[in-house]
Amino acid sequence: MGERESSMLSIKGLSVTVDGKPIINGLNLEVGAGEVHAIMGPNGSGKSTLAYVLAGRPGYTVTAGTVHYLGQDLLALPPEERARRGLFLGFQYPVEIPGVNNVYLLKAAVNAVRTVHGLPEVDAFDFLGLVREKMKLMHMEDSFLSRAVNEGFSGGEKKRNEILQMLVLEPRLAILDETDSGLDIDALKVVAAGVNSQRAPDRSCVLVTHYQRLLEYVVPDYVHVLVRGRIARSGDRTLALELERRGYDFIAGEAA
Amino acid sequence: MSESARQLEDLIGRGYRHGFVTEIEADTVPPGLDEDVVRLISRKKAEPAFLTEWRLKALRHWLTMKEPHWAHLKVAPIDYQAISYYSAPKSKKDGPKSLDEVDPKLLETYEKLGVPLHERARLAGVAVDAVFDSVSVATTFKDRLAAAGVVFSPFSEAVRTHPELIEQYLGSVVPYSDNFFATLNSAVFSDGSFVYVPKGVRCPMELSTYFRINAMNTGQFERTLIIADEGAYVSYLEGCSAPQRDENQLHAAVVELVTLDDAYIKYSTVQNWYPGDAEGRGGIYNFVTKRGECRGRNSHISWTQVETGSAITWKYPSCVLRGEGSIGEFYSVATVNHHQQADTGTKMIHIGRDTRSTIISKGISAGQGQNTYRGLVKILPSAQGARNFTQCDSLLMGGRCGAHTFPYVEVKNPSATVEHEASTSKISDDQLFYLLARGIGEEDAVNMIVSGFCKSVFKELPMEFAVEATKLLAVSLEGAVG
Numbered sequence A: 001m002g003e004r005e006s007s008m009l010s011i012k013g014l015s016v017t018v019d020g021k022p023i024i025n026g027l028n029l030e031v032g033a034g035e036v037h038a039i040m041g042p043n044g045s046g047k048s049t050l051a052y053v054l055a056g057r058p059g060y061t062v063t064a065g066t067v068h069y070l071g072q073d074l075l076a077l078p079p080e081e082r083a084r085r086g087l088f089l090g091f092q093y094p095v096e097i098p099g100v101n102n103v104y105l106l107k108a109a110v111n112a113v114r115t116v117h118g119l120p121e122v123d124a125f126d127f128l129g130l131v132r133e134k135m136k137l138m139h140m141e142d143s144f145l146s147r148a149v150n151e152g153f154s155g156g157e158k159k160r161n162e163i164l165q166m167l168v169l170e171p172r173l174a175i176l177d178e179t180d181s182g183l184d185i186d187a188l189k190v191v192a193a194g195v196n197s198q199r200a201p202d203r204s205c206v207l208v209t210h211y212q213r214l215l216e217y218v219v220p221d222y223v224h225v226l227v228r229g230r231i232a233r234s235g236d237r238t239l240a241l242e243l244e245r246r247g248y249d250f251i252a253g254e255a256a
Numbered sequence B: 001m002s003e004s005a006r007q008l009e010d011l012i013g014r015g016y017r018h019g020f021v022t023e024i025e026a027d028t029v030p031p032g033l034d035e036d037v038v039r040l041i042s043r044k045k046a047e048p049a050f051l052t053e054w055r056l057k058a059l060r061h062w063l064t065m066k067e068p069h070w071a072h073l074k075v076a077p078i079d080y081q082a083i084s085y086y087s088a089p090k091s092k093k094d095g096p097k098s099l100d101e102v103d104p105k106l107l108e109t110y111e112k113l114g115v116p117l118h119e120r121a122r123l124a125g126v127a128v129d130a131v132f133d134s135v136s137v138a139t140t141f142k143d144r145l146a147a148a149g150v151v152f153s154p155f156s157e158a159v160r161t162h163p164e165l166i167e168q169y170l171g172s173v174v175p176y177s178d179n180f181f182a183t184l185n186s187a188v189f190s191d192g193s194f195v196y197v198p199k200g201v202r203c204p205m206e207l208s209t210y211f212r213i214n215a216m217n218t219g220q221f222e223r224t225l226i227i228a229d230e231g232a233y234v235s236y237l238e239g240c241s242a243p244q245r246d247e248n249q250l251h252a253a254v255v256e257l258v259t260l261d262d263a264y265i266k267y268s269t270v271q272n273w274y275p276g277d278a279e280g281r282g283g284i285y286n287f288v289t290k291r292g293e294c295r296g297r298n299s300h301i302s303w304t305q306v307e308t309g310s311a312i313t314w315k316y317p318s319c320v321l322r323g324e325g326s327i328g329e330f331y332s333v334a335t336v337n338h339h340q341q342a343d344t345g346t347k348m349i350h351i352g353r354d355t356r357s358t359i360i361s362k363g364i365s366a367g368q369g370q371n372t373y374r375g376l377v378k379i380l381p382s383a384q385g386a387r388n389f390t391q392c393d394s395l396l397m398g399g400r401c402g403a404h405t406f407p408y409v410e411v412k413n414p415s416a417t418v419e420h421e422a423s424t425s426k427i428s429d430d431q432l433f434y435l436l437a438r439g440i441g442e443e444d445a446v447n448m449i450v451s452g453f454c455k456s457v458f459k460e461l462p463m464e465f466a467v468e469a470t471k472l473l474a475v476s477l478e479g480a481v482g
Helices: A047-055 A079-084 A102-116 A124-137 A142-146 A155-169 A185-196 A237-246 A249-255 B003-011 B035-044 B049-062 B104-112 B119-124 B142-147 B155-161 B163-169 B180-188 B429-436 B442-458 B463-477
Strands: A007-018 A021-032 A036-040 A061-069 A087-090 A097-101 A173-177 A204-209 A222-227 A230-235 B026-028 B087-089 B126-132 B135-139 B151-154 B193-197 B206-212 B223-228 B233-241 B248-251 B254-259 B264-271 B283-294 B300-307 B312-315 B318-321 B327-336 B341-350 B356-365 B370-379 B387-396 B402-411 B417-426
Touching: A007 A047, A007 A204, A021 A047, A021 A061, A021 A204, A021 A230, A036 A047, A036 A237, A047 A061, A047 A079, A047 A087, A047 A173, A047 A204, A079 A087, A079 A102, A079 B429, A087 A155, A097 A102, A097 B429, A097 B442, A102 A124, A102 A142, A102 A155, A102 B442, A124 A142, A124 A155, A155 A173, A155 A185, A222 A237, A230 A237, A237 A249, B035 B049, B035 B180, B049 B163, B049 B180, B142 B151, B151 B155, B155 B163, B155 B193, B155 B223, B163 B193, B163 B223, B180 B254, B180 B283, B193 B206, B193 B233, B223 B233, B223 B264, B254 B264, B254 B300, B264 B283, B264 B463, B283 B300, B283 B327, B300 B312, B300 B341, B300 B442, B300 B463, B318 B327, B318 B356, B327 B341, B327 B370, B327 B442, B327 B463, B341 B356, B356 B370, B356 B402, B356 B442, B370 B387, B387 B402, B387 B442, B402 B417, B429 B442, B442 B463
Parallel strands: A036 A204, A036 A222, A087 A173, A173 A204, B126 B206, B193 B223, B206 B233, B223 B254, B233 B264, B248 B283, B254 B283, B264 B300, B283 B312, B283 B318, B300 B327, B312 B341, B318 B341, B327 B356, B341 B370, B356 B387, B370 B402, B387 B417
Antiparallel strands: A007 A021, A007 A061, A222 A230, B026 B087, B126 B135, B151 B193
């Protein structure tokens, strides 16, 4: 895949270790504006590590390579700064934060972005209206508004909350880390509808997933297969279907 | 320690923001304590004989007592003869009759502290009594309160205007012989607040006292007495601050609350005495005795405290639940950072039938702070059907601080129900990163998590003070994570 004129994300030769152990080994990836990429791969292939490194989680050491996001050196930015510039990570395991209200967090997150752009803080009333509207799309109950962040949420509720946050924050680049895992088919459709509602020419999405099930509802422009920390194969949607049929082993075999 | 933890350690603690000194002429008694000093204090306040005698009894008893050392605290020796037991801003007249007569410099001080006696207090609808060193300087809203029949005045004034109430209630909850610091206070207390809410009256506004220690080498020994007569209700808040000095200063206050049948006192404290510097030099020794007695049936006393300041805090706001069906509550957030130490908690003494108590304690330790919860739930044989629920949660930030819990339970009646829950946690890297990944800066993220941890206590505070408490907590714990 070559350079695109409107590059959203450009990863070149990225190598990452965790506690000295190599996890990602010379990974290249180009994501253009408006594109949806799916990153698939067997367990332990480095999918979640890639998502965390892009979001800036401490504990991951980049030993080689560069990452550019909207033309800026992404790795030089602290995690909160990445978020404020429109990079969003949907967590595989969203944490509970007792006593911190969902809406309060959402508002703080939105205001953090607005402050960077020199905008005034959101009007509390208008904001609540916006949140309610997005909640409807995600089939979330009103009681959500008064609950603490993810506290006592079921697995599916937590994932829907991640997508709700994404809808409210309207990021340029969303990285969704196994947002589909643990969802029943109805919840999966809701989540997919949320992701699809975000598709736009100036916004991109990286879906990290183990199964191709989500890709029936969110159709990706590109599919990449990650094996041992490197992209072993790229293709279009049909690659995901092939994987479903043949399993990861055939690619792992090729890559070895 | 990981790199991020080290960076965060560096961020711990911003300077104390109330550490300024007001240049003001003061009338200060030379250091030292004997019967002459006690008589002098009593004379300066033109007190009736019963009170002078009471003070002297306390002093004589105090001289036989030893400083207590059972708390989980390291206290540098205190030279009680090196403390000045009375300091008052000098004023041309005997005392200010209205705000116009108050020294503008004093008003400026309160302005700096964020307690403007004029406009903001009025807007907030809060009546404020401000105590500067030992003397009460201004009480706002007196007229409106008087119309409701509520007495809210400096203690020394109440001694003159309502001596019969003072004589009846002073020392009836915390006797002069109670403990070393309370006894010292009984001998030398100089001022404080007095509140009396008559039968059936719901106090029309929040009452508030602001304490400030300004002079060097003085102790502050204020005495507060609040009485809610049958069916009365009052919500009272105290705030505290002190200038930044290298020496330790002693604050040994006593608060007594009395509720008669169906009365309710809600007492809130936001304590922000100077905590000492990052190396543990200076700071206030906050050795305070607070106790309420639910004397009447179905009466209710609720303590809420947010303790962020002081080098050492030693206090156990307690409830004696004498009246049948009475309720005692204790909601506490105590934070320690740097070298601060806190040994705080409550005592719930169940005497009456069907008495209930709730204890929610949140301890936050950062830096090298040591935080101790110490609580006693005592159910006497007479307390048929008594119930207690206790929850103690500790939050640790960094690897050099400590949290300790000493819950004592004595149950002498088999029909009682006593529940205790406790937890100790750290701010997890997962929580912190989750918020960072939402664009929230590190300090704000920590504050958000800590405020969440304290929410069940903060919601007990009057609205405007809950906001203040949240901010105060943010200042005292800035960036502290582990």
